[in-house]
Amino acid sequence: MADLTQSDWVNQLKEDENAVILDVRTAAEVAEGKIPNTLHIDIYKGQGFVYEVDALDKSKSFYVYCRSGGRSAQACNIMNQLGFEKTYNLLGGFNEWTGDVE
Incomplete structure (x- = not known):
């Protein structure tokens, strides 16, 4: 797992053709935007x-x-234990997200 700032997370994501963005929040949180x-x-x-x-x-x-x-870091750790080798945690999470939202 790597903890990345938003700018690093976004830049790396743009260059990664094998990427999946995973939201581990509750359904109520997702309903407020993602x-x-x-x-x-x-x-x-x-x-x-x-x-x-x-x-x-x-x-x-x-x-x-x-x-x-916090929860995303925990999710990355769980995923690493399950055999995932490339997990990237967004520091500050959605609270500090300044990019596009749907």
Whole structure:
């Protein structure tokens, strides 16, 4: 896992043709807005989160975010334990996001 500032996260994401953006917030948080083109899996699903994430393509790069960066760091750690090698945590999360929102 790597913790990236928003500018590093966005720049690296633009260059990564094998990228998936993963939002690990709750459905209520997502309803307030999200980064475009994201996959949503709520980390609060517990074991359900683990099952859903484990089914994803481990060869891809995952750019993970939550509201402030804590849950996404936890999600990256879980993913690393499941065999994902490229996980990138957005420092500051959606609270500090200044890019496009849908």
